Amino acid sequence: MRNAFADEITRLAGADPRVVLLSGDIGNRLFDPYKAAAPERFFNAGVAEANMIGMAAGMALSGLRPVAYTITPFITTRCLEQIRVDVCYHRAPVVIVGVGSGLGYASLGATHHSCEDMAFLRALPGMTVIAPADAWEVRAALRAALAHDGPVYLRIGKKGEPQVHTGVPTDFAIGRGLVVDEGDGICLLAAGTILPVARDTAALLRDQGFSVRLVSLHTVKPLDTALLEDSFARFRAVATVEEHSLIGGLGGAVAEWLADRDPLTAPPVRARLARFGTRDEFLHTAGKQGYARAHFGLTADAIAGRLAALAAV
């Protein structure tokens, strides 16, 4: 995903002289093509994320389209107040890109995990939160983010994630889920790089005779409420799947939306909601991303087992 990001930002910077890339001293060699193409619009801001976000806001207030990039916890929670005040309060069109989101850097330890970032950034007024599922969605999301007149947070993976799409989704739009497979029994809504796990979950459920809709709900804020209305009205079960805490991420957002629907006017809900994400705890043991996901029950077997039981009731 980071290679797709680097390639796409290089293309976009070539096409738009307002695009500026700021990196928090990561991406060694990754941005060499960008630096060759637009050296005056690349800044290594150093290991100083608060200043980097403030600078990006100052650039945006001067008519540029800055994109700030570093490892997810350091570009979200580390400098949250700069994002809140300098970016969101000013409605500055800054694109904030966190790399290795969720458990992408599992083996680096919990300092490098980010299972709370969407909760924090989703709460900021005016912030758009997008978790692309694969490298193709990264390209589409970056294009959409730079075309969007306001702050955007892109929560991307690291490298080598399995592809879900076969090209840049032409119907990608902020706030609109991408239906990967249609069905009418169980609806899986996944945000981010966990989507392939949801796809495997769907396969297991289909083997058991369930009809499964699989959606890349890449935009966690604003939610695709039309898709949610349809899914909750027609399906027996709706499940959110994310590599993020159950507190405040996609599952939290959907639960809030569900609770806040007007009981007098909203169409009746048929589906039960199940939420899959990380528990309210840090991971204290070493291991790769697959190990960390399994620790939190984020495997196709675990998710399919629970959903099959739920849908059978």
Next chain:
Amino acid sequence: MSLPWHDHADALPPPRTLADVAARLRARAVLMSHTAGTPHLGSCLSCADIVAAAYWRVLRLDPQRPEAPERDRFILSKGHAAVTLYAALAHRGFFPASRLATYNGNGDALAEHPGPGCAPGVEAATGSLGHGLPMALGMALAGRIQGRNHRVYALLSDGECNEGSVWEAAMLAPAQRLGNVCVIVDYNKWQATGRSDETLALAPLRDKWASFGWSAHEVDGHDPDALAALMDRLPDGSGRPVALIAHTVKGKGVSFMEDDNNWHYRIPKAEEAAAALKELGQEAMLAATPMVRA
């Protein structure tokens, strides 16, 4: 020669010196603090000469075109001195001075700290400390990218220099050779609850900025002509950003407020405000302003 002074009901003759401008800004700050019941008056008074020098001598600005891309930028990073900034912008002609009368009222755009776009001429929302300088650097880098040579000034408080983000920015600016950036530290030796040099080890402040790669100078922060001369010498030919350590007195200009940190939070009563304006030589402004807060 007189200086511009956009008035409303005060009917004052135009000021002739920057010191006169600063005295009027101080008087306006006292009145606004009194009328609206808002704190931070000591900080508003300590930076009045700096703000006067900036808006009446240094900044290349056109109040009729507040968003002109080539304008110089001034960021009040110490946003708690918003009243001094509002008064300066109004009396410099960015918006009608009558708007100062409703400052901080329910629903008014002018709050105790400047919000984004709250009034023409306000470049950035501030209030949380340590944010102005990074934004200033972004504006300066944008100017470089866009082929403009505008200058960017950021007014910081000494207490604000507690914030780590100030020093992140202080390291980046020389690395990027941002010679068109000028920091002015309003060094009034106090922060909210104590002496700034005792709270964190701030001194020697000029040496700190110099060692970070800035062209750093100490200056009398109540000599607006000296301030203006230094601020206007930007870029100064060194290729380095400029830091002016402006030695000031908190509450400057009102004897019973000077260097008394109670005035970080205290609100002047009517008789105190009246006494302050008399001491500032602003009887005419006083006569034009109804006193409401006993």
